[in-house]
């Protein structure tokens with residue numbers, strides 16, 4: 330990234346709204362002194378930060394900084410060698426990812442992870458899995474008469490479909506959809522779980538400008554209208570500064586910045602990290 334890119338990404342036009350910055354005072358997620366190693370590689374080193382209710386929280390940093398690893402710690406995919414994860418005031422015990430999903434944490438993936446042969450509607454229905462008994466899920470998708478519980482789930486899913494403006498593709502197999510719409514369906518599937526905390530792993534990756542604008546709008550709408558707390562990893566700095574309330578910055582596995590977009594954009598360590606300035 331060039332000096333100009335850093336300055337553009339940190340221009341005042343991208344300032345987040347003061348109204349949003351005021352929101353979300355209660356901490357719902359906290360990582361404390363997390364250290365994660367893969368053999369001899371230290372992916373995360375003694376990192377602590379929190380996520381407050383109702384905010385959009387970004388985790389940024391150069392390639393290899395430890396962002397995905399941190400998302401996987403929050404999500405329960407990785408168990409750190411040191412440190413603690415707290416969710417809703419409780420220290421998390423060792424849990425499987427599906428148990429964590431039942432606690433109200435949902436995520437999307439960097440590489441879309443949808444059932445490509447299934448329709449938009451059925452993919453989003455699978456997002457209800459944590460809310461329904463498995464038999465009902467499979468009846469809903471494959472056969473079976475509509476039951477009351479199924480109808481309630483279907484109703485919520487239809488609400489998500491309307492909200493994301495994807496009614497026109499509800500019966501289309503997702504493998505046939507353009508990339509930007511597949512990303513939207515994936516967001517829909519995560520929303521169908523009615524998460525308290527939604528984790529987005531590079532939601533704009535591979536998108537053109539228009540698709541990025543659409544996705545930014547949907548993320549903010551989800552945050553505003555569903556009241557969902559969102560933590561995201563994103564490489565596009567302009568987008569990050571636009572939609573986030575607070576940003577944590579990692580570099581070589583360590584936290585080098587944490588604050589509002591304004592605070593982060595004027596942090597010299599952050600600017601140096603993005604410009605590749607060496608630090609001992």
Ligand SMILES: Nc1ncnc2c1ncn2[C@@H]1O[C@H](COP(=O)(O)OP(=O)(O)OP(=O)(O)O)[C@@H](O)[C@H]1O
Pocket residue numbers: 367370371372390391392393394395396397398399
């Ligand atoms: N499963 C793994 N096994 C071994 N090393 C890993 C593994 N996952 C990540 N790492 C290493 O941990 C460090 C942090 O990687 P991570 O993918 O978390 O960074 P990142 O900030 O998400 O990078 P990128 O922006 O390139 O996706 C890197 O040095 C990476 O090579």
